[in-house]
Amino acid sequence: MRQSYMDREQIRPGPHHLFRDIRHKGRIITILQGIDPSLEQILAHLLENRGIDFSGYHPAMLERRVRQRRRVAGCGDMAGYCTYLLNNPGEIDNLLDAITINVSLFFRDSLTFELIADQILPALAREKMNRNEASLRIWSAGCARGEEPYSMAILVHELRDKEGWPEHVHFFATDIDPKALGAAAKAQYAPESLQNVKFRLLNKYFSRHGEVFALNPEIREMVTFSRYDLLDKAHGVPPESVFGDFDLVLCRNVLIYFNLHYQAGIFERLYRALSPRGFLVLGMAEKPPECFRNHFQRVFAFSRIYGRR
Missing domain, CATH: 3.40.50.150 (Vaccinia Virus protein VP39)
Incomplete structure (x- = not known):
């Protein structure tokens, strides 16, 4: 095996105050400061139920794709969609499909x-x-x-x-x-x-x-x-x-x-x-x-x- 990876502080570029760690049911997620609290809860829910950590994705991209799914679900705001997601287990798959858009071609580029x-x-x-x-x-x-x-x-x-x-x-x-x-x-x-x-x-x-x-x-x-x-x-x-x-x-x-x-x-x-x-x-x-x-x-x-x- 090769030598161990650099730890979190070594690889983190830029000012550390831009990030903060949140603990959710024993797991730590590193996120950007200022992220919508409802989006933060949605990310924690996806991590807990599917083991997928989206916290490293660009917040603007995440918010855009979650917002698209929110509109389809008929929810007025992010907090409303978060509640809808928590109460409708089948919505997780719909949200994951919206976030992980898989667009590719054979011999692309x-x-x-x-x-x-x-x-x-x-x-x-x-x-x-x-x-x-x-x-x-x-x-x-x-x-x-x-x-x-x-x-x-x-x-x-x-x-x-x-x-x-x-x-x-x-x-x-x-x-x-x-x-x-x-x-x-x-x-x-x-x-x-x-x-x-x-x-x-x-x-x-x-x-x-x-x-x-x-x-x-x-x-x-x-x-x-x-x-x-x-x-x-x-x-x-x-x-x-x-x-x-x-x-x-x-x-x-x-x-x-x-x-x-x-x-x-x-x-x-x-x-x-x-x-x-x-x-x-x-x-x-x-x-x-x-x-x-x-x-x-x-x-x-x-x-x-x-x-x-």
Whole structure:
């Protein structure tokens, strides 16, 4: 195991007075000062009943999505919706669906996937062969319905037939949303999710069933899905992966939902999870926080792919 993560005070950027800890039934949640008391109670309720800690998400985003759900439920204000939530157990699922909007596509940001296929994966494969290492480890963090890890699995399947590839490739894909993980396991997609898939790959790896396209079993079986919270204090990496040492981690369009305090903690986690020569792929609107600028080196000026220093 790698060394333990920095504690809360070490990774917290900015003035500490912006945050405060609340204790709810034996558990501590760190939140921004000034958050709506009813929203605070809603977050505690979600943590208690589903084990999901949304306290690190941007308050404005949380308030916006809870407010949207509040209007649908016909509640006049946040306090009224909090009461409604507490008295209607089935509303939890509706609220979670509203907060964890899972929007993704196969080969989203196609340039990023071309760079991974043409540059990153071959470089990793050569490194493995030169070091007589037989396995390649890839983690998709925040995988939603599986489009991202399955895109990576297709790329590897296309490349591994070439000479000089590691014998074993291990894909781990995680998300906080059980419904999204259930959809990922089924691997059936609407045409809108496949708009970036080349026609040759569509014919090779998908079969049409009415209005949906089903991914072939050979690709589905390459990926291990599991629920994992990037704010999990008990596990630095997904338990299903046993250990970190990932050669490639994709965490795209996930960090934008977290405030800077939690972003720093997540970057510490991702940094520790990478192998010494590993690569981190972020969304186009994301970058390492200032406190991690010396830990990652941007590989391409036109893509958010970083090498671990």
